[in-house]
Amino acid sequence: MSALQNDRLIRALLSQPVDRTPVWMMRQAGRYLPEYRELRAQAGSFMNLCQNPELACEVTLQPLRRFDLDAAILFSDILTVPDAMGLGLYFEPGEGPRFERPLRDAAAINALTIPDVDTSLRYVTDAVTKVRQALAGRVPLIGFAGSPWTLATYMVEGGSSKDFRHIKALAYDQPALLEQLLSKTASAVTHYLNAQIEAGAQALMIFDTWGGALAHDAYPRFSLAFAEQIIDGLIRERDGQRIPVVFFTKGGAVWLERIAQCGADALGVDWTISLTQARARVGDQVALQGNLDPSILYAEPHVITREVERVLAEFGHGSGHVFNLGHGIHPQIPPEHVQVMVDAVHRLSAVWHE
Amino acid sequence: MSALQNDRLIRALLSQPVDRTPVWMMRQAGRYLPEYRELRAQAGSFMNLCQNPELACEVTLQPLRRFDLDAAILFSDILTVPDAMGLGLYFEPGEGPRFERPLRDAAAINALTIPDVDTSLRYVTDAVTKVRQALAGRVPLIGFAGSPWTLATYMVEGGSSKDFRHIKALAYDQPALLEQLLSKTASAVTHYLNAQIEAGAQALMIFDTWGGALAHDAYPRFSLAFAEQIIDGLIRERDGQRIPVVFFTKGGAVWLERIAQCGADALGVDWTISLTQARARVGDQVALQGNLDPSILYAEPHVITREVERVLAEFGHGSGHVFNLGHGIHPQIPPEHVQVMVDAVHRLSAVWHE
Numbered sequence: 127m128s129a130l131q132n133d134r135l136i137r138a139l140l141s142q143p144v145d146r147t148p149v150w151m152m153r154q155a156g157r158y159l160p161e162y163r164e165l166r167a168q169a170g171s172f173m174n175l176c177q178n179p180e181l182a183c184e185v186t187l188q189p190l191r192r193f194d195l196d197a198a199i200l201f202s203d204i205l206t207v208p209d210a211m212g213l214g215l216y217f218e219p220g221e222g223p224r225f226e227r228p229l230r231d232a233a234a235i236n237a238l239t240i241p242d243v244d245t246s247l248r249y250v251t252d253a254v255t256k257v258r259q260a261l262a263g264r265v266p267l268i269g270f271a272g273s274p275w276t277l278a279t280y281m282v283e284g285g286s287s288k289d290f291r292h293i294k295a296l297a298y299d300q301p302a303l304l305e306q307l308l309s310k311t312a313s314a315v316t317h318y319l320n321a322q323i324e325a326g327a328q329a330l331m332i333f334d335t336w337g338g339a340l341a342h343d344a345y346p347r348f349s350l351a352f353a354e355q356i357i358d359g360l361i362r363e364r365d366g367q368r369i370p371v372v373f374f375t376k377g378g379a380v381w382l383e384r385i386a387q388c389g390a391d392a393l394g395v396d397w398t399i400s401l402t403q404a405r406a407r408v409g410d411q412v413a414l415q416g417n418l419d420p421s422i423l424y425a426e427p428h429v430i431t432r433e434v435e436r437v438l439a440e441f442g443h444g445s446g447h448v449f450n451l452g453h454g455i456h457p458q459i460p461p462e463h464v465q466v467m468v469d470a471v472h473r474l475s476a477v478w479h480e
Numbered sequence: 481m482s483a484l485q486n487d488r489l490i491r492a493l494l495s496q497p498v499d500r501t502p503v504w505m506m507r508q509a510g511r512y513l514p515e516y517r518e519l520r521a522q523a524g525s526f527m528n529l530c531q532n533p534e535l536a537c538e539v540t541l542q543p544l545r546r547f548d549l550d551a552a553i554l555f556s557d558i559l560t561v562p563d564a565m566g567l568g569l570y571f572e573p574g575e576g577p578r579f580e581r582p583l584r585d586a587a588a589i590n591a592l593t594i595p596d597v598d599t600s601l602r603y604v605t606d607a608v609t610k611v612r613q614a615l616a617g618r619v620p621l622i623g624f625a626g627s628p629w630t631l632a633t634y635m636v637e638g639g640s641s642k643d644f645r646h647i648k649a650l651a652y653d654q655p656a657l658l659e660q661l662l663s664k665t666a667s668a669v670t671h672y673l674n675a676q677i678e679a680g681a682q683a684l685m686i687f688d689t690w691g692g693a694l695a696h697d698a699y700p701r702f703s704l705a706f707a708e709q710i711i712d713g714l715i716r717e718r719d720g721q722r723i724p725v726v727f728f729t730k731g732g733a734v735w736l737e738r739i740a741q742c743g744a745d746a747l748g749v750d751w752t753i754s755l756t757q758a759r760a761r762v763g764d765q766v767a768l769q770g771n772l773d774p775s776i777l778y779a780e781p782h783v784i785t786r787e788v789e790r791v792l793a794e795f796g797h798g799s800g801h802v803f804n805l806g807h808g809i810h811p812q813i814p815p816e817h818v819q820v821m822v823d824a825v826h827r828l829s830a831v832w833h834e
C-alpha cells in the first residue's frame with residue numbers, strides 16, 4: 127500500500143512535532159452532507175451502506191473531497207460487533223438501533239461466543255482495504271470500535287437508553303456476570319480492531335460514549351478496565367510504523383488523570399474542560415484530541431473562527447494535539463461551516479508549532 | 481405556623497452538627513409510588529395535579545406517609561415559571577413538556593415580561609402554605625425552581641432537547657440577547673422563590689439539570705452567573721431562621737471549585753465524583769447533598785445497604801452532608817427499595833456524627 131504523504135495525525139497522536147495541528151471530525155462521514163443523504167437514500171438503509179464495502183468506501187471519502195482533513199475515518203457503526211455476536215441488529219425508523227435478542231440473563235451471556243471476524247465482519251475489513259487503496263497515502267485511515275461498556279449498554283438494554291436500567295441492575299446485582307459479558311466483548315473488539323489494522327487501518331479509536339453515565343467507582347471497574355484489556359491486546363506496530371490508539375470517554379473529564387493511564391497514546395476530550403486544564407492533568411502521558419462543542423458549528427463563521435482560535439490557544443504551544451469536535455457533528459450543521467472550521471485550524475495553528 | 485420538630489435537614493445544609501445524616505430524594509413525590517399514579521389518573525393530567533393546591537399537597541405528603549424522610553419537597557414542576565411568563569406549557573403524551581410559543585428571536589425575548597407571582601403562580605404558593613400546615617412541623621418543606629439556563633433550554637428549544645441546537649446557536653451568535661432572556665428568567669425565579677419562602681418554604685433548591693451540557697467557558701457565563709443573580713436576591717432569613725439554598729448542576733462535578741463560590745449553602749452532587757473528593761475540592765465553603773446513583777435502587781436490598789454505607793463513608797465524619805440520590809428517582813423503582821435506603825441511612829449514619 128502507498129506510503130503516507132500526510133502523517134500529521136499519526137505524529138500528533140504520538141506527541142511528535144508537526145507543522146500545524148491536524149484536524150478531523152467525529153462522524154465526518156455522515157448525515158450533514160447532502161451527498162451522504164443521497165447515497166443513503168439509494169442504498170435504502172444505513173446498514174446497507176455499512177455492509178457494502180464499495181458504498182462504505184465511497185461514504186468514507188465524501189468529506190475528504192470537500193475539506194482538507196488530515197484523516198479519514200472508516201464509515202461504519204459500533205454495533206457491527208454485537209450484531210456479529212448474534213444479537214440481531216436492526217433499526218427502528220426514528221427510534222435508533224435495536225437488538226432482537228438483548229442479553230438479560232446468565233444463560234444468554236454464557237452462550238455468547240466471540241465471532242470469527244474473518245467471516246462475520248469481513249465486510250468491514252474489506253471496506254478498510256478499499257479505503258486504504260482509494261486514499262493512496264493522501265491521509266491516514268482511522269479504524270474504530272465501541273468500548274465494551276458502551277456496546278454492552280445496547281446489548282443489555284436492547285437499544286438506546288436514558289437510564290441504563292437493566293445494565294446497571296446487572297452491574298450492582300451480578301457484577302461477575304457483567305464482567306464476563308464485558309470481557310467477551312473486549313475479546314471480540316480486540317480481534318476486530320486487529321483485523322482492521324491487518325486490513326490497513328493506520329490509527330485506532332475506541333469510543334466510550336456511555337462511560338460517563340457510570341458512578342465514579344463503577345467507571346474504572348466496568349468501563350476502563352475493559353478498554354485496557356483491548357489496548358493490551360492490540361497490534362501496536364505495523365510495517366515499522368506505530369499504530370496510535372485514541373480512547374474517548376464522553377463525560378469522562380472528571381476522571382482524566384486515571385484515564386490517562388489506560389495505555390492509549392491519546393485521549394479524546396469533550397468540551398466540558400479546557401485543553402489547558404486537561405493537559406495539566408494528564409501531563410505528557412498522552413496526546414489530546416478535541417474539543418470544540420459541536421453546537422458552535424451552528425454559529426456564524428466569525429464565531430466559529432474565534433472559537434477554533436480559543437481551542438488552539440487553550441492547548442497552547444507544542445505537539446500532542448489533534449483538533450476535533452468534543453463529540454460527533456450534528457446532522458443539521460451546514461457543510462460550509464465545517465469548511466470555516468477546517469480552514470481556521472489550518473490558518474491559525476502553525477503559530478503554535480513554531 | 482408550627483415550630484420545626486426535625487431540623488436535621490436545615491442544620492446539615494448549614495453545616496451544623498446533627499445526630500444522623502438527614503435523607504430525602506429528588507422526585508420523592510412521583511411516579512414510582514402507586515398512590516401517586518392513582519391520584520394522577522384521577523386528576524387527568526400532571527398539570528392538573530400541580531395546579532390544584534389540595535392535590536399538590538396530597539402528593540407532596542405521600543412519600544412521608546411511607547418513609548421516615550427528613551424533608552418534604554413541594555410537588556410541582558420547574559416549567560411553571562416559563563408557563564407563567566406566557567409561553568404556553570403543555571404535555572404531549574410520551575413526548576414530555578412542550579411550549580406553544582418558544583422564544584426564537586429578539587422580538588419574542590424583548591417582549592417577555594416578569595410574571596406577577598401573586599396571581600399567575602398563586603397555585604404554587606397556596607400549595608406551599610397547605611403543605612406547611614399539613615406537616616405541622618414534622619419536617620421542613622423545601623421549595624424549588626429551575627435555574628435560568630435550564631428553564632431557557634426549554635423556552636428556546638420549545639421542549640426537551642438532546643443537542644440544545646437553538647439555544648446554543650443563540651449563546652454563540654447573540655450572547656447579549658441570551659443574557660437578556662436569562663436575566664429576565666432569573667428575576668422571575670427570584671420573585672417565585674421568595675414567594676415560596678413567604679408562603680412557608682423552609683429551604684430552597686435550584687435545579688440546573690442541563691448546565692452540564694455547556695462548554696467549560698460557557699457554563700459560568702450562561703448558567704452559573706444567573707444562578708448567582710437569583711441567590712443574591714433571595715430572602716435568606718425568615719422568623720429568625722436562616723433559609724438554606726442548595727444549587728445543583730447535574731454533570732457539574734468537573735467545575736465544583738467554581739460552583740462552590742456561587743453563594744449557595746449547599747451543592748447537589750451527582751454520582752460521577754466521590755464525596756471524599758468533592759469535599760476536598762469545596763472545603764468548608766458549602767455543604768454537600770447526594771450522591772447515590774439512582775440505578776442502585778434497582779439492585780437487591782443488601783447491595784443498596786452496602787452502597788448507602790459507601791456514600792456515608794465517602795463523606796466521612798462531621799456535618800454538612802444531606803443524603804440524597806445523584807438525580808431524581810426513576811419511575812420503575814420498587815418503593816420497598818426506597819425503604820431499604822432510608823432505613824440504611826438512619827441506621828448507619830449516626831456513627832459518622834459521634
